[in-house]
Amino acid sequence: MQRIGLFEKVTFKQFQQAWEKIFVDTTAEIQELYQQIKLPCRATNGSAGYDFFTPIAITLKPQENILLPTGVRVKIEQGWFLGIVPKSGLGFKYRLQMDNTMGIIDSDYYYSDNEGHIFVKMTNDNRNEKVLEIKAGDPICQGIFLPFGITYDDNVTAIRNGGFGSTSK
Helix, strand or coil: CCCCEEEEECCHHHHHHHHHHHCCCCHHHHHHHHHCCCCCECCCCCCCCEEEECCCCEEECCCCEEEEECCEEEEECCCEEEEEEECHHHHHHHCEEECCCCEEEEHHHHHCCCCCCCEEEEEECCCCCCCEEECCCCEEEEEEEEECCCCCCCCCCCCCCCCCCHHHC
16 A cells, blocks of 8 residues: 555644634633544544544534544655545535535645644435434544545646635635
């Protein structure tokens, strides 16, 4: 197996800024949440996906969504990206979906001002009134490393500085 990435925590400062922006009333818990962040890992030696874990308990009623700062960043070799998709079981049972269908973490995102902090935004899209409950520390989505190619006449020299649509600005 080719080794092409390395997961790390973002700094506490970056995690705190992101967390407080989204979850306004959780200031006292942030240090504890940061300490409990688990880096993504594979469940078995045959698993393609690296499980990402939620630092908090999540309850999503049908049609509700959540934007979750994971506290994780990833250093990726050039020519690869990390695709973020829901855990298969959560997608099957609850229609849990990524709001952007599949998150794309480019190799240069690691160097952004936000330290390449990976966020996930997911929606419980089930139509059977099932409430999704996930315990703190449980897997919520998975990342799969994938190679990509470029065209022969590609001559891009732009440098990224940001996430969520920053390359189209």
